Amino acid sequence: MHSRFNQPQEFMLDDTSSQLQFLKSFLTDNIIQRILRETNRYSDQIRQSKPHAMPDWTPVTLDELWIFLGLYFLMGIIRKPSMKDYWSTSPLLTTPVFPTAMSRNRFEAILRSLHFADNSRGDAQNKLWKLGSFLPDLVKTFEDRVNLGEFLGSHCSWQAQSYGV
Numbered sequence: 793m794h795s796r797f798n799q800p801q802e803f804m805l806d807d808t809s810s811q812l813q814f815l816k817s818f819l820t821d822n823i824i825q826r827i828l829r830e831t832n833r834y835s836d837q838i839r840q841s842k843p844h845a846m847p848d849w850t851p852v853t854l855d856e857l858w859i860f861l862g863l864y865f866l867m868g869i870i871r872k873p874s875m876k877d878y879w880s881t882s883p884l885l886t887t888p889v890f891p892t893a894m895s896r897n898r899f900e901a902i903l904r905s906l907h908f909a910d911n912s913r914g915d916a917q918n919k920l921w922k923l924g925s926f927l928p929d930l931v932k933t934f935e936d937r938v939n940l941g942e943f944l945g946s947h948c949s950w951q952a953q954s955y956g957v
Contacts (some may be wrong), residue, residue: 812862817937819861823929827908828857834907852902859893860902866890875900 832851839846852860863878870887872878877885879896890896909925 812858815861815865818933820929820933823933824854824857826925826929827906828852828854830907830909831857831902831905833910835901835905837911838905846901846905848897849901849905852905856894856898856902860899863890863893863899864903 835846835849835851839849866889867875867878870878872885872887876896878887878890879899880886881891890899
């Protein structure tokens with residue numbers, strides 16, 4: 793058992809850890825499986841209510857969800873005027889990783905269906921209900937994984953040195 797300020801043994805990241813390893817340490821299997829289940833459930837709900845919507849839809853796989861998330865996060869690093877520009881073949885705009893990893897149509901279909909909670913269990917009184925347990929689970933994971941004392945200690949000593957304290 794560990795306190796909320798001590799890192800558990802299974803949380804082992806260092807300077808050689810990849811971005812994916814870092815991301816997976818916070819987006820746990822449980823969180824990702826929930827997003828996958830709710831995204832596929834929501835796409836089924838859309839297709840049931842609008843039979844001609846999303847005619848080429850296939851359920852999102854675990855690998856596809858990770859690729860989608862990677863591309864989505866990469867969009868925050870590589871900024872373009874519009875989403876379609878990430879899949880542009882123009883020599884001035886091309887970013888080959890996007891069309892190589894996933895088609896624009898598939899990316900947009902997953903984005904349209906991305907869900908964190910079951911719509912049939914909505915709570916009109918709770919404005920955050922659409923996040924389901926995603927947000928509390930993510931906060932809990934951060935609490936379990938981040939040593940706040942160590943983090944604050946290293947940042948406070950850096951600030952003190954920077955300001956001559």
